[in-house]
Each structure stands twice: as C-alpha cells, then as structure tokens.
Amino acid sequence: MAALDLLGRRGALRIVWELREGRVLTFRALQAAAELPPGTLNTRLSELRAADIVAAEGGYRLSPRGAQLIQALWPLMAWSQAWADDLQAKDAR
Amino acid sequence: MAALDLLGRRGALRIVWELREGRVLTFRALQAAAELPPGTLNTRLSELRAADIVAAEGGYRLSPRGAQLIQALWPLMAWSQAWADDLQAKDAR
DNA sequence: CTCTATGCTACAAATTTTGTATCATGAATG
C-alpha cells in the first residue's frame, strides 16, 4: 500500500489536514501550522506534489486528488477526535 | 491532533492495517507482514498498546477501539487503492 | 535604497530507523 507509506511519513497527514477545505497557505504559514522545520516541510511537499496531492499555485493548496483524500480522511479525524476526548475524560477522572 | 502524531509514525498505520478484520498475529508474523525490524515494531506496539489501539492477548490483535479505527480507515484505504490504480494507469500509458 | 515577506537551502546535532545477531522462556519431541 504505497499511499500508506507516503502518508506515514512525518508530517504528511498533518500537512494535508492543514490544507483542508480549500485553504491556501504560504510555505511559512504551512510551516507554522504543521509545526515542521523547513527542511522536513520541503521534503514532504516535494513528495506530496509528486503524488499529485498538493499543488503550488499561488501558495500551497490541495489538488483535486488531495481534496478527495481529505474526504477519505474525515472518518479518521472523527475517530481521532473521539480518541482525544476519551483520553481527556480518562485523565479528568 | 495527537492521533495523527501517533499514526504518523513509521509503520503505525501499516500495523493497524495488518490486524484488520480480527486478525491475530504473532510478533514475528506481524514483523513479516508489516515489513518492520523488531526494534521498530516493538516501539510501535508499545505506543499502540498504550493508546489502547492494539491488544496483546494470545498474539497481537486490535482492541475494540482499534476496530473502530479500522472502520474509520476504510475510506482512506479505498482512496489509496484508487490512487495506486491511477498511477499504474498513468505508467502504462 | 530600505524594509518586509517570500520560498527555500545549509549544516551540524539529535533522534529514529534499520538490519542482524542474540537472549531467555516455554512447549513439544525424542
């Protein structure tokens, strides 16, 4: 599953997530949002652009394929949120 | 998004994937399936067990929470498959 | 010219991963 390999790299999912819902971010804004050093961000952006997930048109944004990916990520995000909520509830106890 | 951080580590998504559909694998079988060296697998398993995603009961398997995660991963897997198919189609051209 | 923001590169230090060998335990076999 090649996509898992790509998306499993540090920051990859996070970058896609930060570009959700049509957001267009500059390199530096994306750097701040995804909390990545510039070297890692650049490496990851190269890979994501090669995979036609991210496009660089007047800032970084998701390509049409990337937009589809975001759709596929929603259930994962919902699970992730529930997971975080559970942990918090457990900690509060 | 803490879950993204955990699942973004090398092999994490892959491990969960290999334990899909109630599969129960030994450490070594999981090592072979996920293509990970033992040190990495062990590190990842510790994290996934701490996050209550994987359980070690007569072999490694998904916990109930992990089973929910797999559900949330299906759209991503479908996207991933479509992505791979597209790449293949493009290469064939 | 100066100031600012941009994308991006450089580089050494820190961290993570890899690959291989190996240990220790327990169950099965002879």
Place this chain on the structure above:
DNA sequence: CATTCATGATACAAAATTTGTAGCATAGAG
C-alpha cells in the same frame, strides 16, 4: 532429561531522517 523449536524481546552499530537555527536570493512596497 536433552534437544529442538517458536516465541517475544533486546543489543548495538551503521544508516537515514528530522530538528532547529541561520541565512540566502528574489520580489514588491514605500
């Protein structure tokens, strides 16, 4: 009992990746 086998796990050095910080080069605004 002695041997063999599979298990989960650790050790360790080499390789790869990531990090944090500094800075470069370009372009636009004032």
